[in-house]
Amino acid sequence: MSVIFDISLSIGPDLVVWPGNPAPSLRPVMRCAAGQSSNVSELRLGTHTGTHVDPPSHFIDGGAGADELSLETLIGAASVLDLRAVSRSIGPDDLARAGLANGATRVLLKTTNSERWRERARAFSEDFVSLSPEGAQWLVARGVRLVGVDFLSVEAYGAPGHPTHHTLLGAGIVILEGLDLSAVPSGEFTLVCLPLKLEGGDGSPARAVLLRD
Amino acid sequence: MSVIFDISLSIGPDLVVWPGNPAPSLRPVMRCAAGQSSNVSELRLGTHTGTHVDPPSHFIDGGAGADELSLETLIGAASVLDLRAVSRSIGPDDLARAGLANGATRVLLKTTNSERWRERARAFSEDFVSLSPEGAQWLVARGVRLVGVDFLSVEAYGAPGHPTHHTLLGAGIVILEGLDLSAVPSGEFTLVCLPLKLEGGDGSPARAVLLRD
Numbered sequence: 465m466s467v468i469f470d471i472s473l474s475i476g477p478d479l480v481v482w483p484g485n486p487a488p489s490l491r492p493v494m495r496c497a498a499g500q501s502s503n504v505s506e507l508r509l510g511t512h513t514g515t516h517v518d519p520p521s522h523f524i525d526g527g528a529g530a531d532e533l534s535l536e537t538l539i540g541a542a543s544v545l546d547l548r549a550v551s552r553s554i555g556p557d558d559l560a561r562a563g564l565a566n567g568a569t570r571v572l573l574k575t576t577n578s579e580r581w582r583e584r585a586r587a588f589s590e591d592f593v594s595l596s597p598e599g600a601q602w603l604v605a606r607g608v609r610l611v612g613v614d615f616l617s618v619e620a621y622g623a624p625g626h627p628t629h630h631t632l633l634g635a636g637i638v639i640l641e642g643l644d645l646s647a648v649p650s651g652e653f654t655l656v657c658l659p660l661k662l663e664g665g666d667g668s669p670a671r672a673v674l675l676r677d
Numbered sequence: 678m679s680v681i682f683d684i685s686l687s688i689g690p691d692l693v694v695w696p697g698n699p700a701p702s703l704r705p706v707m708r709c710a711a712g713q714s715s716n717v718s719e720l721r722l723g724t725h726t727g728t729h730v731d732p733p734s735h736f737i738d739g740g741a742g743a744d745e746l747s748l749e750t751l752i753g754a755a756s757v758l759d760l761r762a763v764s765r766s767i768g769p770d771d772l773a774r775a776g777l778a779n780g781a782t783r784v785l786l787k788t789t790n791s792e793r794w795r796e797r798a799r800a801f802s803e804d805f806v807s808l809s810p811e812g813a814q815w816l817v818a819r820g821v822r823l824v825g826v827d828f829l830s831v832e833a834y835g836a837p838g839h840p841t842h843h844t845l846l847g848a849g850i851v852i853l854e855g856l857d858l859s860a861v862p863s864g865e866f867t868l869v870c871l872p873l874k875l876e877g878g879d880g881s882p883a884r885a886v887l888l889r890d
Binding site for chain 1 (some may be wrong): 679681683685686687688689697698699703706707709710714715716717718719720721722723724725727728734735736738744748749752781839842868869872873874875876877878879880881882883884885886888
């Protein structure tokens, strides 16, 4: 039997969202308390809310949507790298120092951002740890297929031109954002990241777990 | 490497929904075409849309929500039973005849309903194949923990009192609805069903896959 680590954020009205993105909400459609047979709600949330994937169409008009991401990329061996010593921007030297194995396909970057989720911080903050464009290029050169980060964006807040996103998405790398890695040690796992099969979605909320035998 | 079967429905405006439930929609929030840096949307959909889980709180006020369902139940060995010979209601004899293994924990019922998805039927139809209350009791007695079906409800349309739902949810069984099993043979697999971690959700859309080595 595997140990299952849930690395997904809870979706509720208090969840921190990116500035300008709608807060998640549930609207009652049917209620037992109103004499109806069951409880049913309508969920409203941004496509980049909480734990979510960035498909190419997030930044590239005509690019693949959330429903077109390869499940073979979203499921498989993944390395959690400990980058908690990095204060702001993760570069090539940080990634090399963290000891990424040769041939690693999926990389999850554990930083001090994860502590924000543990504290259930309710306000957005611009000073999260992010991946530099050079760090993104380094991962592309290593043949990585999926990059996961523990804040709502892989990229520094307000970065002109969004070079980290464009470098990763342009290389066909799946970006997984909004992970909570606070309870996960560094090392090797099996990742299962399942976004909704959202036709043409420019992003999609996802549930992600790490499995270890 | 595993073979991955995606048994989830695509979520789009044409997806058939239960009568009275809202149709899924995407509303633009940011658009590259409008000079903004990226594409972001707001997703609106019912908690029981497409492939989704029924937690106890769907029928039982105060019952566990979608975010409280055990990942240990949602992930693990699963049996796909071929019940395509059943015309309307699956009973104990049908389940016994389909050859459910002793000790099976997760059971997915493949019926002619799955052909509806392959045809991408766009109209709701009341005459889908469902699980009888006696069939549900039989599964409870066998110690099953998760039951999956290939239409939007496990229960016959308009069944007074919803005894199949109450039998399963009352026994703590997770119900997974809206599967497309048309491309999956009967037999043994590893199921990974990941609903959104929706706080207090009376249901949640999910992505579900079957893995086979």
